[in-house]
Amino acid sequence: MFNRIYKEKVIESTLFSVSSLTVVILFLICIFLFRDGLALFQNFSFMDFAGGKFWYPTSEKAQFGLLPLLFGSLIVTAGAIVFSVPLGVASAIYISEMAPPRVAEFLKPFIEVLAGVPSVVYGFFGLVVLVPFIRETFGLATGQTALTGSFMLGIMALPTIISISEDAISSVPGSLKEGSLALGATGWQTIYQVILPAALSGISAAVMLGMGRAIGETMTVMMVTGNTAVIPAFPGGLLDPVRTMTATIALEMGEVPQGSDHFHALFAVGSVLFIITFMINLVADSIKKKYRFKVD
Secondary structure (H helix, E strand, O other), X not given: OHHHHXXXXXXXXXXXXXXXXXXXXXXXXXXXXXXXXXXHHHOOOHHHHHOOOOEEOOOOOOEEOOHHHHHHHHHXXXXXXXXXXXXXXXXXXXXXXXXXXXXXXXXXXXXXXXHOOXXXXXXXXXXXXXXXXXXXXXXXXXXXXXXXXXXXXXXXXXXXXXXXXXXXXXXXXXXXXXXXXXXXXXXHHHHXXXXXXXOHHHHHHXXXXXXXXXXXXOHHHHHHOEXXXXXXOXXXXXXXXXXXXXXXXXXXXXXXXXXXXXXXXXXHHHHHHHHXXXXXXXXHHHHHHHHHHHHO
């Protein structure tokens, strides 16, 4: 009896230590990121950074405007969500409610495998297949556009959206479905009037997490979006090259002198990206709790 209690205490202490270590590591990352990011504003105006329309870090009078990078990330992410959410939710409904058991058993692990494919592979596929297709279809000088990046990020977000949405739909109590069918509702009416509202918390969380995956992606967008730091128009800007925040950090961090304004500007961009991703996760958690409470 004493040995069992001792083992449980050891396990509990170990889990607590690991959890605490994770929080400490995240806190240290925040300190490291924001310390170097805030150092930019000792020599550079915050308003010029937050509202700047130009990113010319190597010009004689350097300009570190966030807006081209921010809007580049937002337009690519918005396009990815418009593409991936309907397809992802529809796929989750099919796997959970309509597919034969053998088909569902094949599709679920296949989709999970897609989530583990390296981003450089997706980027190479987009560069070889999708970029020429976009260029020829729209008669553009280059196929490396925001639209190309949106399609690729949408494909990359699909496994997350499908997997989490399918779990949410499958977790809906069977009594709700049976009650709806017993009252005379058709299968489709049961899906969109009973099952989807009951699973809305999980589906909303899946969408937000897919958005976080899209906005934080680096290698794929760096390979297929053209990397031009200009403020894109909407919707015409979808067919123009853009540069995202993640691609800017990846392209320029290895070449800047440590401690320079350019160095600190990249950390400031990383800080903004961290805040956006953190807010997306907070919104996802809030939506999940809100709709779960309503369903319960």
